[in-house]
Amino acid sequence: ELVGGVHPVKDLDHARHWLDLVSRRARGGIAIRRRAVVVGGGYIGVEMAEAMVQRGFSTTLLTRSAVMSSLDSDMSERVRETVQAGGVDVITNTTIADIDIDSVDGHVRSVTGSNGQVYPTDVVVLGLGVHPATELGVAAGLPIGERGGYLPNERQEVAEGVWAAGDCCEVIDRIRGKYVLAPLGTHANKQGRICGYNTVGGSHEFPGVLGTAITRFVSAGTHVEVARTGLGSREATEAGYDVESLVTVGGTASGYMPERSPIATKIIADRRTRRLLGVQIVGGAQSAKRIDTAAAVLWGEMSVDDLAAMDLSYAPPFATVWEAIQLAARRLSDRM
Amino acid sequence: ELVGGVHPVKDLDHARHWLDLVSRRARGGIAIRRRAVVVGGGYIGVEMAEAMVQRGFSTTLLTRSAVMSSLDSDMSERVRETVQAGGVDVITNTTIADIDIDSVDGHVRSVTGSNGQVYPTDVVVLGLGVHPATELGVAAGLPIGERGGYLPNERQEVAEGVWAAGDCCEVIDRIRGKYVLAPLGTHANKQGRICGYNTVGGSHEFPGVLGTAITRFVSAGTHVEVARTGLGSREATEAGYDVESLVTVGGTASGYMPERSPIATKIIADRRTRRLLGVQIVGGAQSAKRIDTAAAVLWGEMSVDDLAAMDLSYAPPFATVWEAIQLAARRLSDRM
Incomplete structure (x- = not known):
């Protein structure tokens, strides 16, 4: 607790503190009104917003850019919509201008955004990222x-x-x-x-990373999964690639299966070499872990055509005949 | 219907017939006793056994070799155990010696196995595989x-x-x-x-297959998923590879997540080149679709070390920090 009600999220002690806080019904005899402002739209921010809204807090998420800004903006917007539909008031492109602390009890009263809006709150969650401790x-x-x-x-x-x-x-x-x-x-x-x-004398090597990441947001009636691997469109363009991309919406299972949920897949590739550069997924249950297939394709420096053609698994409860990410790759491949 | 009560499973008409049959409670005024013998232990056999047992049929599955014999025998045995636990009486290494047809009504009465056992039944499902129609x-x-x-x-x-x-x-x-x-x-x-x-003048090419396949068996209290890609141990040995393999049991999610289910992964690789040759999965919910990651590794002709090292997705609801198939690859890699 930085000041009364304002909490960072960095380690297990913070998590224990949070659990204690959200379980309490009153603070010093005063009923907690159960309003939360979550600052930060990354993995921690979204997961904390989920935790707060699941525990009945009226929750506002403030982010200086977008929700899950490691996604392309069109995919990020899909996440924002579902998080909002799940009961979180999402405020993008907004930083904190001020935190108003009660002069008597030292407890937070409200957060003022750079948009001029005042958000009354009982607790503030800071999920602002980490810096290397060097x-x-x-x-x-x-x-x-x-x-x-x-x-x-x-x-x-x-x-x-x-x-x-x-x-x-x-x-x-x-x-x-x-x-x-x-x-x-x-x-x-x-x-x-x-x-x-x-x-102890070995010669093992760390082969680097792709930027693979996954999360989800689950609230009453809402289940959104999010994953990404490789470069985003802007990163790829900045790296000098001739970027082509496409979002395709498919399903996680055959159309007649009750477990089918939607899956939006964005494929990012290099027009010159046809190499796959990145994949982003926003979808329902059972959608996001498919990112690993894309990660393997990136690891092998394979093309968007490889992803479209490869022998991936199909049975009605698990996929469509053209697996969703493969259909997305094929559609991009067709227009490249 | 080949004879009364004996049905193949090949096309949509057969499926419609089956739906009609399992929905009926009586045949010509006589209550159906709802006993089924499924012949064939492949995908169709297992899926039909699931359908029958879910609809209250007392179900026996007869297979000439093993259940899901496209798996290695140790993995196949894991499937047999769970299908059996799901309420199907599984009889392996047994063919049909005879089908006893009632001489009056022309309806099946029982199936006699090559093991000499007689299995009284009301319906027989034949899921015996397909042959090319050439x-x-x-x-x-x-x-x-x-x-x-x-x-x-x-x-x-x-x-x-x-x-x-x-x-x-x-x-x-x-x-x-x-x-x-x-x-x-x-x-x-x-x-x-x-x-x-x-x-119409194009020059598209079909790049071949890996032998990827997936299925599941769900019955009261039982949910087993099965998938395979690439070569089995025997196929790989016959193809001249110096086969090394290992089964590792892990989890589909972090240990503290309620959705965690077990996942047994068998990794098959070539000791000389360290190339990944095949992967087989038998596990609970959310386990089998991971086979696609292995398929992508096979498609790129990558090694077991690549699979162990690559940047796959992790968050507690989706995986363990060492993704299950990656942990399995690492353990095999360590001993090769």
Whole structure:
């Protein structure tokens, strides 16, 4: 708790604090009115908004750009619509101008947005992202990257005999061949293992990342899943690719199956080489984990035609005859 | 209906007939006792057993080898156990010795297995596989493959100006580079499209198959999903690979998530080249569709190390930090 009612979300202690808070019905004899403002539209922000709305908080999510801004804006807009439909008041392109704290009890009263609006609230969640904790290395004179992280080589060595793993490191984006920040448990876990091997004489290498990520938002009557891998349209264009992209809406199962849910797939490819550059998914239940298939295609530096042609699984409860992401790839392939 | 109560499962008319049959409570004034014998342990057999048991039929499944024999025997045994637990009496390694037909009403009374057992029944389902319907081509003198199908080239042409697509064709297995029979809607659909292009002057090519397949069996309290891609251990050994394989049991979601279900993954690889050759999955809800990730790895001719290292998606409701199929690949990679 930074000040009364204003909470960051960074570690397990914060999570325990939150659980305690949302379970309480009163604070010092005063009933909690159960209004929350979540600041930040990334994975943590969306997941905290879900947690608050599921526990009956009237919830507002403020984000300086878009919800899940690591997606292209058209896909991000699909997420915003469903999160909004799930009961969260989503305010985009808005930062916090002020947090009003009660001078008597020191507790938050409201948040004022850069849009001039005042959002009365009982608690504020700050899900504003993370920065590499590299103070130790900076003090030791180790080189630090543009994004504030250590710059390990393939063996996770940041200097002769000095190893690093996890969120304090920048990682190599395999597609662009440059350092990026991708603080995720999957990379940290793989890197830790590699450090373990290498510090005792091994020669394991971390092969880089694709930028794969997944989340969901579930609220009464709403279930949206979100995933992405590879480059977004803007990232791909900035990297010099001749970007072609297309969003295709399909289904997760055959049309006559009760478990069918919609799945919007955006395919991003390079017109010159036909190489697949990125895939984004926004859909219902059972949609998002398909991103792994796209990740494997990116890992193998395969083309959009490969994705369209490959032998993926089909049975009515699991897919359409043209698997949704494959149909999306085929449609883009056809027009390239 | 071949004779009273004995039904094949080949087309939509058969399916309609079955729906009618299982909905009826009586036949000519006599209550149907609702006992079924399903002959065949493949996809159709297992799915029909599911349909029968869900509709209250006391169901016996007879199969000449194993349940889902396109899996390795250890994985097949996992399927048998769960199908049995789901209420189907599964009899393996047994063919039909006799079908006893009532001489008065012409209706089936029982099935006698090659094991000498008699299985009294009211209906018999024959899910015995399909054969290519190539009579027309045989009459025309077209070449026919070892498995009875047409042998199209990459353009789906079986002779000058003669095109074929679908279950009447053999297809090239990409890994072994030889014709196999893989009658599936996914291939038929892709081939039909290619024929359409090529008959009007196009030059589209069908790139072959991996042998990807998926199914599930759901009954009261039981939900098992099954998928495979690539070569099984025996196929791979016969193809000359130095086969190494391992089954790893993991989870579909983080341990603290209520939606977590078990997933057994068998990884099959070549020790000499470390190339991934095949993957098989038997698990609970949300397990089987992961086979597509493995299929993409096979399509790109990547290694078991690639599968272990690649950037797949993780969030607690969707996976463990080491995605289950990736953990399985890593464990095999470690011992190779």
